[in-house]
Amino acid sequence: MADEEIDLKALPDDELVEQMFDDLYDGQRDYVMEGVNILLERGWEPYRILTESLVAGMKIVGDDFRDGILFVPEVLQAANAMKGGMGILKPLLIETGAPKLGKMVIGTVKGDIHDIGKNLVAMMMEGAGFEIVDLGINNPAEDYIGALEREGADILGMSALLTTTMPYMKTVIDELTEKGLREKYIVLVGGAPLNEEFGKAIGADAYCKDAAVAVETAKDLIARKHNQVA
Amino acid sequence: MTDRLTEMLGDRDWLLADGATGTNLFNMGLQSGDAPELWNISAPEKITALHNLFLNAGSDIILTNSFGGTRYRLKLHDAQDRVGELNKAAAQIARKAADATGRKVVVAGSLGPTGELLEPVGALKFDDAVAAFVEQGRALLEGGADVLWGETISSREEIAAIAEAARQLDAPWCGTLSFDTAGRTMMGLTPPDYARLAQDLPKKPIALGANCGVGASDLLRTTLGLSAADPQAVIIAKGNAGIPKYVDGHIHYDGTPELMAEYAVLARRAGARIIGGCCGTQAEHLVAMKAALEGERPEGRPSLEEIAAATGGFSSEDDGSKGAPSGDHGRRRGRRRAAAEG
Numbered sequence: 001m002a003d004e005e006i007d008l009k010a011l012p013d014d015e016l017v018e019q020m021f022d023d024l025y026d027g028q029r030d031y032v033m034e035g036v037n038i039l040l041e042r043g044w045e046p047y048r049i050l051t052e053s054l055v056a057g058m059k060i061v062g063d064d065f066r067d068g069i070l071f072v073p074e075v076l077q078a079a080n081a082m083k084g085g086m087g088i089l090k091p092l093l094i095e096t097g098a099p100k101l102g103k104m105v106i107g108t109v110k111g112d113i114h115d116i117g118k119n120l121v122a123m124m125m126e127g128a129g130f131e132i133v134d135l136g137i138n139n140p141a142e143d144y145i146g147a148l149e150r151e152g153a154d155i156l157g158m159s160a161l162l163t164t165t166m167p168y169m170k171t172v173i174d175e176l177t178e179k180g181l182r183e184k185y186i187v188l189v190g191g192a193p194l195n196e197e198f199g200k201a202i203g204a205d206a207y208c209k210d211a212a213v214a215v216e217t218a219k220d221l222i223a224r225k226h227n228q229v230a
Numbered sequence: 231m232t233d234r235l236t237e238m239l240g241d242r243d244w245l246l247a248d249g250a251t252g253t254n255l256f257n258m259g260l261q262s263g264d265a266p267e268l269w270n271i272s273a274p275e276k277i278t279a280l281h282n283l284f285l286n287a288g289s290d291i292i293l294t295n296s297f298g299g300t301r302y303r304l305k306l307h308d309a310q311d312r313v314g315e316l317n318k319a320a321a322q323i324a325r326k327a328a329d330a331t332g333r334k335v336v337v338a339g340s341l342g343p344t345g346e347l348l349e350p351v352g353a354l355k356f357d358d359a360v361a362a363f364v365e366q367g368r369a370l371l372e373g374g375a376d377v378l379w380g381e382t383i384s385s386r387e388e389i390a391a392i393a394e395a396a397r398q399l400d401a402p403w404c405g406t407l408s409f410d411t412a413g414r415t416m417m418g419l420t421p422p423d424y425a426r427l428a429q430d431l432p433k434k435p436i437a438l439g440a441n442c443g444v445g446a447s448d449l450l451r452t453t454l455g456l457s458a459a460d461p462q463a464v465i466i467a468k469g470n471a472g473i474p475k476y477v478d479g480h481i482h483y484d485g486t487p488e489l490m491a492e493y494a495v496l497a498r499r500a501g502a503r504i505i506g507g508c509c510g511t512q513a514e515h516l517v518a519m520k521a522a523l524e525g526e527r528p529e530g531r532p533s534l535e536e537i538a539a540a541t542g543g544f545s546s547e548d549d550g551s552k553g554a555p556s557g558d559h560g561r562r563r564g565r566r567r568a569a570a571e572g
Contacts, residue, residue: 068550112263113345114345163481164255170476194474198476
């Protein structure tokens with residue numbers, strides 16, 4: 001249809017944000033970054049840009065991922081575009097002391113190098129406004145627990161893709177329990193072979209089928225935790 | 231010279247593959263997080279015992295204990311320089327066990343995913359992935375593997391890298407993908423996508439199919455999709471024995487031998503000629519599968535309803551076979567890309 005270049009600067013705010021949703025969806029990093037800069041020039045608060053353009057746009061990507069419309073390659077590209085925008089906003093968000101949803105320590109368990117799903121969750125969580133401490137691959141229990149305590153995190157996210165590494169998630173949870181720390185953290189687990197019953201049986205708070213579900217679950221459990229405290 | 235797998239396919243209607251490596255090695259004391267491949271050197275008697283479980287159950291094809299044997303996977307265990315040693319030993323152990331049976335058994339050299347994302351989505355270059363599979367495949371062939379066998383692959387690029395490695399090694403090969411995400415692979419490939427893709431690979435596989443994934447019913451649906459897209463292809467079905475549960479400190483897959491027997495017959499009727507199990511599949515499952523395949527079987531392709539009634543429901547409404555190929559999502563797409571493409 002339209003084969004002329006869209007001039008982002010010429011769009012009113014609402015249409016620009018809509019366009020940014022589309023550009024995020026298509027993984028157009030440069031355009032997303034341009035959009036963020038234009039909104040900043042127009043005097044938007046960094047936190048408003050984050051929530052109303054990037055987070056809202058990634059929600060669409062996440063929903064379509066959950067519904068089997070988008071798959072890993074498209075979501076990675078979208079997340080990469082989102083990261084471009086985040087890169088601009090991050091220093092400004094710190095400066096302005098914007099509210100944070102929560103902090104998550106994440107990594108694949110000992111013996112497991114399969115980090116594609118873990119990376120997706122980290123990016124989608126970041127896209128939803130969480131702070132992420134990514135421990136990478138192959139984490140023994142002490143690394144997870146050390147990072148949780150050091151960082152004052154709210155959530156532990158563990159990923160395992162292999163029959164031979166899945167049981168290690170239980171080891172980490174048991175260790176948390178032994179140290180009397182289990183109640184302090186929300187524990188989310190994920191990975192292709194897992195299921196809800198498995199998550200329950202090893203003592204996690206929830207099993208998350210994919211990155212989009214992880215974001216929804218994390219938001220939900222954080223809200224409940226805050227309600228308990230209040 | 232015809233390879234042993236092609237020869238056996240010429241003589242037989244179906245072949246029984248093997249069962250789970252990880253699940254069974256756990257039962258022999260493997261610790262969570264350890265690399266099973268290291269046992270090829272440090273505890274070869276256990277790997278022999280694993281193969282014998284399957285061989286005694288009647289497997290015609292056994293896979294070597296080398297799923298995580300590329301340098302990328304072994305790096306985690308600081309064994310990236312032992313690719314040749316560990317893979318050659320894997321094949322030697324399997325060869326010896328297979329030959330000891332006195333019957334014709336195919337030793338398939340297992341090649342698992344590197345765990346890296348290949349270009350353009352990720353950073354691993356195609357040529358580097360090919361080199362890793364060549365390195366692993368060469369050692370497996372030296373150790374006595376009859377064919378190379380890629381399994382649990384999810385991306386177009388990685389299965390192509392295995393095909394190219396097989397071409398460079400001039401080795402016969404098979405390849406199975408894991409269709410675990412709404413009936414597609416994690417990277418969005420549908421069963422017909424794979425059947426089409428297989429035609430254009432650098433070297434055509436002897437057999438193609440599916441392994442792992444989500445339970446028996448999904449895998450049967452995938453088998454139907456593959457055989458519909460390419461009725462000439464030799465199709466492999468290697469599904470999990472149910473879904474994993476955590477029981478008394480162990481991973482337990484909940485599929486019974488009876489369920490796997492139903493699955494095996496349905497897989498044959500759906501068009502698979504090489505039938506085995508993946509995670510959770512133990513000797514008793516294979517015994518039941520073999521007996522069922524040798525017994526009286528109904529004819530004709532099963533409907534999805536029949537599959538669901540026999541082995542349970544599906545994880546998603548459809549498997550994308552009928553819809554648009556991945557990336558061409560229908561619901562909503564960015565205007566800019568539409569402009570660029572249109």
